[in-house]
Amino acid sequence: MMINSVGTFASIWLALWLALSVLFVLVYPLLRPALLNLHPRHGSTLLLAYWVLPFAASLLSTLILFMPPAETLLVEAHCHEDCASHVPLIDSAVLAWFGIVLGAVVVLGLVWRFVATLHRSRQLHAQFDFLGRRRGAWYEMESDCPLVFTLGWWRPRIYLSSGLRAACSEQDLDIILQHERAHQERRDNLRLLVARLCCAILPAPLAQRVLSDLQVVTEQACDFRAAERCGEVAVAETLLKIKRLLLQRPASLPQDAMAFAERDVEARIKALLVASSRVTLQGWQLLALLVLGVALLGAMVGPLHHGSEWVIDALGAHATLPH
Amino acid sequence: MLPNTLGELELGVLEALWQEADLDAKAICQRIPAIRQPSLSTVQSTLERLHRKELVSRTKSGHAYTYAPRVSRSNLLGRLMGDIIHLLHDGKLETILSSFVTVAADLDDSSLADLEALIARKKQEKALA
Structure with missing residues (x-):
């Protein structure tokens, strides 16, 4: 019975995660204009929530489905062979094992991806900490290559090359560091990691496409943070200046490496120049969205219970596990 | 994935050679900070790896090799x-x-x-x- 329960749990969770992910991808074009019109601080948070939701909602609602007290509250009473409270259950060892193996593969895949990325991150940290020189809140790296980045998840650090530092004015440097500090405070690398893991059930090219907006809005959120201190026009000018600097890059830098995100810069500069037109959400609106999300999650459990029973019936493998 | 990524000890050995070139393994071992001081054989195998990666050059001097860096810190x-x-x-x-x-x-x-x-x-x- 334990095998059947775990197999059913894994099957329902994965099927629901996939179904919700596909649904969210299909609905996204309708919501996209409104989300991208928000202030990027809110837009990035809501976009992250949007792409995390299929994973979180599928996992939580499946957990609730298998939790007797919550399930009894959220699923209307109905009868099969008897009218006792029950959870849907696959009564086929083959299907149950299939669910377990599939679930294990997905969970191990996620853990593997996380550990591999963590390892790479640590390697880079150790290397740059060793080779760089600490300058207060950031590290300087002696290199002509014009590069600045924020590395790490929980306690990210800022690394800036001496080549970039030499080419920038004090104000440019201030803007760049403000931007990177915003990444640091918002823990954007961690946010992107979470989003990527939660979209892992989608095919890689599709996941890449749906997450590209999140990346651009995240950059915009940091641009806007820098603009609060230095002004939108100044930040736009610095972006353009850095762009020009890259055009005069040292020959040793790979040509193709510089040509991967031209729309990002254009979108970021344009966003800065119309910053005042962005909609800022009020606290109560964010709270209302949260309440709506919780209510939808609760409302999902009933249909999920009946839907699962219907699918299991259709597979000819139905049994019910009384509480 | 990261072809130029080096381990902590490899970096420590290179650091010692950036400060003073043409050292043998024993001298390099003594120049690595005491907290992470490795054994001589570990340093020798690290030098071998760095040599294979073409990051250090070596010259036979009596029974031992002396090593010099082939890349600068900024080059790396x-x-x-x-x-x-x-x-x-x-x-x-x-x-x-x-x-x-x-x-x-x-x-x-x-x-x-x-x-x-x-x-x-x-x-x-x-x-x-």
Whole structure:
């Protein structure tokens, strides 16, 4: 019975995660204009929530489905062979094992991806900490290559090359560091990691496409943070200046490496120049969205219970596990 | 994945050689800080790895080799940054690091000029307001 329960749990969770992910991808074009019109601080948070939701909602609602007290509250009473409270259950060892193996593969895949990325991150940290020189809140790296980045998840650090530092004015440097500090405070690398893991059930090219907006809005959120201190026009000018600097890059830098995100810069500069037109959400609106999300999650459990029973019936493998 | 990534001990050995070139394994071992001081044989195998990676050169001197760095600190950093730019380009680092500069990638001249004109117009509007 334990095998059947775990197999059913894994099957329902994965099927629901996939179904919700596909649904969210299909609905996204309708919501996209409104989300991208928000202030990027809110837009990035809501976009992250949007792409995390299929994973979180599928996992939580499946957990609730298998939790007797919550399930009894959220699923209307109905009868099969008897009218006792029950959870849907696959009564086929083959299907149950299939669910377990599939679930294990997905969970191990996620853990593997996380550990591999963590390892790479640590390697880079150790290397740059060793080779760089600490300058207060950031590290300087002696290199002509014009590069600045924020590395790490929980306690990210800022690394800036001496080549970039030499080419920038004090104000440019201030803007760049403000931007990177915003990444640091918002823990954007961690946010992107979470989003990527939660979209892992989608095919890689599709996941890449749906997450590209999140990346651009995240950059915009940091641009806007820098603009609060230095002004939108100044930040736009610095972006353009850095762009020009890259055009005069040292020959040793790979040509193709510089040509991967031209729309990002254009979108970021344009966003800065119309910053005042962005909609800022009020606290109560964010709270209302949260309440709506919780209510939808609760409302999902009933249909999920009946839907699962219907699918299991259709597979000819139905049994019910009384509480 | 990161061809120019080195381990902590490899970096420690290189650091010792950047401070003073033409050292043998024993002298390098003594120059590595006491907290992580490795055994002589570990340093020798690390030097062998660095030699294979063409990061140090060696010359036979009696029974032992003396070593000298073949890359400078900034050269190594440059290579590392090249790796990072490549990996950012391939989207393989996006969950580890965020970059201000590398995303400011190539636009053609006319797009650049358009953006410049947009900024100038905005500046003018602000000045008039």
